[in-house]
Amino acid sequence: MHPSPAQPVHAFFSVIAVPLRSERVKSISYCRISGDRINYERQIDALIVSPRLRATEAAYILNEGLKLPVKIMDCFQERNVGVFEGLTQADARARYPELWSQNITRRWDNGPTGGESVSRKTASRAFR
Structure with missing residues (x-):
């Protein structure tokens, strides 16, 4: 089941594959610029992320400039509501x-x- 574009913004989603909304993509893209700078300063080795769709989408956006390995780990998924x-x-x-x-x-x-x-x-x- 995929929510429609009219899906409520502030709803409980733990299992349903919900893509990022456009305003979240913009916010994450802005954070990516800071993330590039942070990686240079701190030497991050990898991005570890939940298997949920919106989490992996966010990780790949953040990683555009970082070029780090992305590790998808079930133990980071949200709890089922x-x-x-x-x-x-x-x-x-x-x-x-x-x-x-x-x-x-x-x-x-x-x-x-x-x-x-x-x-x-x-x-x-x-x-x-």
Whole structure:
């Protein structure tokens, strides 16, 4: 499933392949110029990135001047937000008021239905 160009800007996306919006591409392109300077000063060896579409797009834009190896690593992917996937905060609050009232996306040991908790994401990805 790919969101339409009218897809909400401030929505939960962890699984859906969402491309970067044009304003984000401009922002990242501006950062790329600073990144070129940073690499010269700090000697960065590689860019490590989430496998999510928008993350890899951002990495390749940043890397245009750097020419570094890009390493796509699953352990850097966003945590799965389950039933909140693709919803704005207002939609999530309206459709799942009980989950929303628990501030479920910020709970350490619990997550939205069908999603991951922060602790599960940390344990399953970071310690591989």
